[in-house]
Amino acid sequence: MRFAYYPGCSLHSTAVEFDISTRAVAPLLGIELVEIPNWVCCGASPTHQRDSILSYALAVANFNKAELVNEQIGVQCASCYNNLRRALFELHHSDEIKKKVEKVAGLDFGNNVQVFHLLDVFRNQIGLEAIKEKVTHPLKGLNVAAYYGCLLTRPPEAVAFDDPEWPTSMDDILQTCGATMVDWPYKTECCGASLALSRTDVVQKLSHDILKMAKIHGADCIAVACPLCHSNLDLRQKSIEKKFAENLELPIFYYTQLMGLAFGLSGKELGLDKLIVNPWKLLEEKGIGSKKS
Amino acid sequence: MARIGVFVCHCGENIASVVDCERVAKISASLPGVTYATDYKYMCSDPGQDLIKSAIAEHNLNGVVVAACSPHMHETTFRKAAQQAGLNPYLCEMANIREHCSWVHDDHEKATQKAIDLVRIMVEKVRRNHPLEPVRVSVTKRALVIGGGIAGIQAALDMANGGIEVVLVEKEPSIGGHMAQLSETFPTLDCSQCILTPKMVEVAQHPNIKLYTYSEVENVSGFVGNFKVTVRKKARSVNMELCNGCGLCTQKCPSRKIPNEFDRGLSNRSAIYIPFPQAIPNKPVIDRDHCIHFKTGKCGVCEKVCGTKAIDFDQQDELVNEEVGAIVVATGYDLYNISMDQPNDKLEGYGEYGYGKYPDVIDGLQFERLLSATGPTGGKILRPSDGKEPKNVVFISCVGSRHNAKGITYCSKICCTYIAKHGMLYKHKVPDGNAYVFYMDVRTSGKRFDEFWRRAVEEDGLVYLRGRVSKIYEQDGHLIVKGADTLSGVAVEVEADLVVLATAIVPQPNIEKLFQNLGISYDEYNFVTEAHPKLRPVESSTAGIFLAGACHSPKDIPESVAQASAAASKALILLSKPELEREPLVAKVNEATCIGCFYCLRACPAKAITEKEIKNRAGEVLRKVSEVNPSVCTGCGTCVSVCFSNSIDLEGFTDEQIYAEINSVIERMSVIQQ
Numbered sequence: 001m002r003f004a005y006y007p008g009c010s011l012h013s014t015a016v017e018f019d020i021s022t023r024a025v026a027p028l029l030g031i032e033l034v035e036i037p038n039w040v041c042c043g044a045s046p047t048h049q050r051d052s053i054l055s056y057a058l059a060v061a062n063f064n065k066a067e068l069v070n071e072q073i074g075v076q077c078a079s080c081y082n083n084l085r086r087a088l089f090e091l092h093h094s095d096e097i098k099k100k101v102e103k104v105a106g107l108d109f110g111n112n113v114q115v116f117h118l119l120d121v122f123r124n125q126i127g128l129e130a131i132k133e134k135v136t137h138p139l140k141g142l143n144v145a146a147y148y149g150c151l152l153t154r155p156p157e158a159v160a161f162d163d164p165e166w167p168t169s170m171d172d173i174l175q176t177c178g179a180t181m182v183d184w185p186y187k188t189e190c191c192g193a194s195l196a197l198s199r200t201d202v203v204q205k206l207s208h209d210i211l212k213m214a215k216i217h218g219a220d221c222i223a224v225a226c227p228l229c230h231s232n233l234d235l236r237q238k239s240i241e242k243k244f245a246e247n248l249e250l251p252i253f254y255y256t257q258l259m260g261l262a263f264g265l266s267g268k269e270l271g272l273d274k275l276i277v278n279p280w281k282l283l284e285e286k287g288i289g290s291k292k293s
Numbered sequence: 294m295a296r297i298g299v300f301v302c303h304c305g306e307n308i309a310s311v312v313d314c315e316r317v318a319k320i321s322a323s324l325p326g327v328t329y330a331t332d333y334k335y336m337c338s339d340p341g342q343d344l345i346k347s348a349i350a351e352h353n354l355n356g357v358v359v360a361a362c363s364p365h366m367h368e369t370t371f372r373k374a375a376q377q378a379g380l381n382p383y384l385c386e387m388a389n390i391r392e393h394c395s396w397v398h399d400d401h402e403k404a405t406q407k408a409i410d411l412v413r414i415m416v417e418k419v420r421r422n423h424p425l426e427p428v429r430v431s432v433t434k435r436a437l438v439i440g441g442g443i444a445g446i447q448a449a450l451d452m453a454n455g456g457i458e459v460v461l462v463e464k465e466p467s468i469g470g471h472m473a474q475l476s477e478t479f480p481t482l483d484c485s486q487c488i489l490t491p492k493m494v495e496v497a498q499h500p501n502i503k504l505y506t507y508s509e510v511e512n513v514s515g516f517v518g519n520f521k522v523t524v525r526k527k528a529r530s531v532n533m534e535l536c537n538g539c540g541l542c543t544q545k546c547p548s549r550k551i552p553n554e555f556d557r558g559l560s561n562r563s564a565i566y567i568p569f570p571q572a573i574p575n576k577p578v579i580d581r582d583h584c585i586h587f588k589t590g591k592c593g594v595c596e597k598v599c600g601t602k603a604i605d606f607d608q609q610d611e612l613v614n615e616e617v618g619a620i621v622v623a624t625g626y627d628l629y630n631i632s633m634d635q636p637n638d639k640l641e642g643y644g645e646y647g648y649g650k651y652p653d654v655i656d657g658l659q660f661e662r663l664l665s666a667t668g669p670t671g672g673k674i675l676r677p678s679d680g681k682e683p684k685n686v687v688f689i690s691c692v693g694s695r696h697n698a699k700g701i702t703y704c705s706k707i708c709c710t711y712i713a714k715h716g717m718l719y720k721h722k723v724p725d726g727n728a729y730v731f732y733m734d735v736r737t738s739g740k741r742f743d744e745f746w747r748r749a750v751e752e753d754g755l756v757y758l759r760g761r762v763s764k765i766y767e768q769d770g771h772l773i774v775k776g777a778d779t780l781s782g783v784a785v786e787v788e789a790d791l792v793v794l795a796t797a798i799v800p801q802p803n804i805e806k807l808f809q810n811l812g813i814s815y816d817e818y819n820f821v822t823e824a825h826p827k828l829r830p831v832e833s834s835t836a837g838i839f840l841a842g843a844c845h846s847p848k849d850i851p852e853s854v855a856q857a858s859a860a861a862s863k864a865l866i867l868l869s870k871p872e873l874e875r876e877p878l879v880a881k882v883n884e885a886t887c888i889g890c891f892y893c894l895r896a897c898p899a900k901a902i903t904e905k906e907i908k909n910r911a912g913e914v915l916r917k918v919s920e921v922n923p924s925v926c927t928g929c930g931t932c933v934s935v936c937f938s939n940s941i942d943l944e945g946f947t948d949e950q951i952y953a954e955i956n957s958v959i960e961r962m963s964v965i966q967q
Contacts, residue, residue, distance in 0.1 A: 156698035164698050165763065166644030185645070185766030185773075216768075 001125065003074030003116070004066035005033035006084070008042055010077050015227035017271025021256035022076050022118065024269050028134055029126045031118075034069045036062065042080040043087065045194060052090075056097065057105035059087030063113045073115045076256075078226035081117045082151040082159055088115055089158035117152065119225050119255065120161035123169035128176045136264040138178025141286045144258065145182040145219035146170040147210065149229040150190050164188075170255050174223055177262035184217035186210050191232040200236075207232045208240045211248045220282055221251040223258055230254065234276045251279035261289055295326035295420045298354040299412055300345055302336035302361035304391055309334075311395040313405045317360060321412045326420045328352050337367050342374040349378035356419040357385040360412050363392045381424035383877070383945060388415040410958060417957040421950045427874040430924035432518040433618040434868050435460065439510055439807070442470020443850055444842025444857040445623035446492050451861035452621075453501035457868055460615050461496065462524055466507045467572035468493055470625055474555060476664035476672075478850060479714040480745035486571060486667065493573040507578055511612065513620070513811050516899070516925055517837030518873045522615045528608040530579035531565075536603035538575045542595035543567060551583045553669075557659045559677055560669035565595045565604075570667060579604075619837050619864035622811065622821060623857065624804055626843035628656055629693040629701065629797040641699050643692065645764040646794060652678040653772055653791050654765060657711060660793045664718050674722050676791045683726065683790030686719055687774045688712045689762050690732045693797030701797045701818065706847040708795035709736045713746035715793060716755040728755045729787055731762050731776050739849065758785055765792055798847035813838050821845050831860040839863050878945040879926035880933060887918040887940040893932035894919060901925035902932060 011019035026033050039062055041047065043055030062084065066073045075081040091098050091109050102109055122131065148167045156164035165188060171181045189210055192203030211233060214222050224230050234252035241248050252275065260270040267289060272279055280291045299321040303309035314332040322330035329352045333341050336359060348354060357380065359371045364387040372382035390408040398404040434457060438449045441463030449461045461468070473493075475485035496502055505524055512523040546563035553562040555569045564584040567577045585592035586606060596604040631642050632649030648654045653676045655663075662668040663675070676683045690712055694705040709732070716728040735757070737746045749755045760777035767773070771788040778785045800819040808815045813833040814822045821840045824832040831839050839860035842853040867873070880893075884907065894902040905920035919941070921932075933941045933948075942948060 160698065163641050163644065166642075168644070183650075185647075185764050188645075188763075 001030055001121075002032045002034065002070050003072050003118075003121070004069040005035045006039055006042070006062060006066065006073050006075045006080060007035060008039075008075070008077040008080035010079075010227035014231055015077070015254075017274035018076055018227060018230070018254045018256065020269070020271035020274075021254055021260050024265055025256045025260045025263065026118070028263050029122065029130060031074075031121065031126070033074060036066045036069055036073070039065055042077075042083045044079045044083040048083060053097070053100050053104055055083065056087040056090060056101040059084050060091070060101055060105045060107050060109050063109065064107050066113060067110055071110075071112045071114060073113060074118050074121060075115060076118050076225070078117070078149055078151040079228060081115065084115045085159040086155075088113065117161065117225070119152070119169055119173070122173055122259075124161065128172060131173060131176050131259070135177055135262045137262055137288065139174070139258060139262050139286075139288055140178050142179045142258075142282075142288060143182055143218050143220045144174050144179040144253075145184050145214035145217065145222045146174060146187060146255070147214070147222050147224050147229060147233070148187050149224065149226045150188060150193070152225060153188065170223060170225060174255060174258055177259055179258065179262075182214065182217045182219045184213055184219065186213040189213075191229045193228055193232070196228075196232055196236070203232055204236065204240050204243055207236060208244050208246075211237065211240065211250055212246070214250060215248060219250065220286070221253055221279070223253050223255040225255050237277050249277065251275060251277045251282055253279065267291060295356055296328040296352065296354050297326050297356040297358060297416055297419055298345070298348050298352060299324075299327055299330035299358045299360065299416065300336055300341075300348070301330070301332035301390075301408075301412070302341070302359065303332065303334045304362060304395075305335065308361070308391050308395040308408075311398060311401055311404045312390055312408045313401065314408075316405055317390070317408045317412060320409050321358075321360075321416070324413055324416050326356075326416055328354060336361050337370055342370070345371065345374050346378040349375065349380055354380065355384065356422060358388055358412060358415045358419055359385065360388040360390045360408065360415075363387075363389050383425040384419065384422050386415050386419050386422070388412045410961065413957050413961070414954045417953040418950045421947070421953055422945075425877040425944055428877050428879065428923040429872050429874060430516075430518055431872050432868060432870060433520070433616045434458070435615070435617045436619045436621065436864050436868065437462065437510075437520070437522055437615065437617040438621045438623060440470070440623035440625055440842070440844070441465075441468030441496075441504075441506065442623060442625045442842060442853075443472040443489065443492075444625065444844075444853040445470070445621070446489075446496055447854045447857035448621045448623055448839075448841050448861040448864075449502055450492065450495060450499065451858050452864055453499045455861070455865045456501070457865060458501050458503065460503045460522070460524075460617060461505065462508050462510055463504075463506045464509045465568065466529070466578040467568045467574070468496060468504070468506060469569070469571070469573065471658065472850060473569060473571070474557075474658055474665070475661050476666075476668075477714070477718060479710045480739075480741045482714070482718075484666075486665075490571045493571070497573045504574075505613075506574060510807060510810070514900075516927075517835075517867070517875075518618045519924075520617050520620060520837065522617060522620075524613050524615060526611040526613060528581075528610050529576075530581065530584075530605055530608050531577055532603045532605045532608070533574065533576055535601045536576045536599075537601055538567075538577075539600070540567060540577070541598050541600070542604065543577055545594050545598045547592065547594060548583055548585050551580065556662045556669050557656070559655075559659055559662050579606075619839065619867050620811065621839045621841055621857075621860045621864060622808075622813065622833065622844055623841040623860075624801050624807065624844040626798045626847065627801050628658055629799045631656075631693055631794065631796055643699070646689075646692065646762070646792075647765050647767070648794060648796075651765070651767055651772060651792075652676075653683075653789075654794065655791070656794050656796045657708065657715070660715055664715070664722075672722075674719060674726075674791075681790070682723060684723070685727045685787065685789045686716075686729070686791045686793065687762075687772075687787050687789040688716055688728065688730045688793045688795065689774075690730065690795045691761075692794040694795075695733060701799070703818070704736060704847075705795070705798040706736070707798065707849045709734075710739065710742045710745065710849065712793075712795055713737065713749040713755070717749045717753045720753040720755070728753075729774075729789075730755055730757045731774075732757060732759055733761065739851070760785070765789075798843060800844060804844070811835065811838055813840075831856055831863055837867060875924060876928065877923070878928040878943065879923045880921045880928065880930070880941050880943050882919045882921055883940045883942070884918045886938050888938045889917045889919070890937055891917075891919060892935045892937065893941060896931050896935045898929065898931060899925050899927045901927070 043058035048055035192206040318332040375385035548564040552558040666672040762776035841857035
């Protein structure tokens, strides 16, 4: 199975461990990821706030580049995924928008491009059976809260591959990897997203609620599929602990890192050293891995 | 010699705004076989019809083409008019220049040309029409009602009172349906049981009603006026004649932990049980899936305690045949179970609301049972988890309904009003409690319904919050309901003790199998489709089968009753005739050329074809040919297309006519191309 891989800016910078673990796990499941040569911004954040046509034009630029590799595009960053899928939706549903976008981009939009989140690919194309076959080091005793965030499944008409309010694909995959999935209500709550820069206090509150809720429901750690969620929950966890005078100590993994651990990959191969909240104490305690190995 | 009249209708502006009707009439007048042509603003109106009638007389017409709307709309109208003028009605045809032309085209010139072509085609057909006589069939003066809820009860009583013998089939052990489960009914707050149970008793005692409970319709064959129905009477394991309904068996039965369906799981019942105190018939039934005797062969307590020896463990399902002339479908509804286990891919459930996970998240019918004097709490509002009185109750509307992403797009219609009722009744019983309602829109349409919900807000103090609920979860013994109040633009969190979900109204599970058996059409949600959304709302797509109640769409009690009475009167009209006239547009076999391969016999979906022996004078069989029973034939034409020897034709749609119609267009096309 071959995908034109669109990492996006985060996976080349702040979320490099998401990229590393994705590239490590995908081939084990028979997925070939070929990075789209010279990909450009997906059109998220400032662009789509400012001008949706420009945002879609950037998407079309990426689609054109991707077509040279493959018409099926695989994405990991939830924001890139959301943006590319929404662009596709609008381009397919409005000739007027399509014409405008093609003019701005100076490119034609080919109708055959498909955009998948790799979580969808793992869950629905590769399937749980195939994943199960690869599990050599089950995540036994690890209580994981799967956190999907806001972008992965919403708006449903454009992006959803799972239930928009009660997604289960990450739960299914990690359960197959041997983890105990926590039944908790905040799967799709907002982490505060990019308000991190302008209203840090809001993000601290929202992210705190998520961390706290996971903890209350017995989670040892949280699995995510979005770089921004990750940075809000992981990078800011110390400041949240300080602000709310609480001890949370919840390692925040990318779901591919946990898959990799179950497949027997080392911490180094999965970029575990990049995490801010140290995961090793938990992993060693559960006998899942050790920093030295 | 054809003397055809062409009558072009403007349909107000519907046709005339796109098609030049005057020109269509003018050119039609010059078509071969046409003697007279004219146009008029409303051909279906009285003066319009008079125009046709007088033209028939004046010009001695022997064929009529009305260029107007779809024949579905007015074919009967114009054929009747032709008949009144002394013409055989089957010599009158319609050219559809509205739905097939003016409504779908913008270009005036091309649309006018097309309208002329459509007239040309029909003229060619009418030139080859010949007079037909309607097929007459006898009528069985009995009716079947499927479903014993309020709609089925009302339809059965109306027909029975009209002097018709009615067979009422109910799949549950008692009639009554969902209405029997309700507490009080909006907008008058009269007790549901008090107005329903007298009707149930009337059904049981009515000399014209034959009641089959715990029974299902297994098979239906035949056609309007002459249906043959097989009913499966499920084994009750209780001899209904011997049982006197004392109920001792239900008290002594040791298997008592079975969720009570009537209380929607809020209480338990025994394995031998009477569904509810006012049940009709008021006699028990053994639930064989849970009965110790049926599971292990032991126990038999009920048999021992029964004074009349009515327990019959060996009872078998029984198949009974009934013949009826009309059928009323009143199979009712179910509530969308929003837990995570769903019957099909179309529905996803609502994991975020925790229904099935948290005992204090319940649906509307469960709350009805809490409110009901015959319910598990005797009418006290006590929550299922710990039996405490909830002080904060949240009601959520549109759970499952009007939600594209979750599978059901329609509005369930009755919820807005019953939520107002729920909140109101709750406040009457718990005056110091708080009732919150999350809503999308308040759609309380119905007589005095809007006043009713205003009363709930203004007098009883229900708090309405416009917004959806994103999730419900348990925290410190409360249910946290997270939602939005979009009118003030803030996120809302309510610490609730009980949450009541107004889940979507859906048809009964797997009901489509019955509908397929009946041969009636249904929509993508499995609601029965009516014959015409405005003008034939209680008729199904199949003649002689009528519909009533929530099997058609979500409905409240007044609407279900009104529809049931309408369906009953439609059925009575049908059954009041000594014999039925059917359209003679049926297949006809040319016995001289039929080779007797009987391919048609196997292909016929209506089972209208039989083998016929051709005998000589000495009575010896020479050969066999196919024969069509015109009272069964539906005129679908399948036999015509499979016939090897070209020996079958469909009256009104003969090969000769169809080819002439096609040729008339092809000829004109070739003229244009040259």
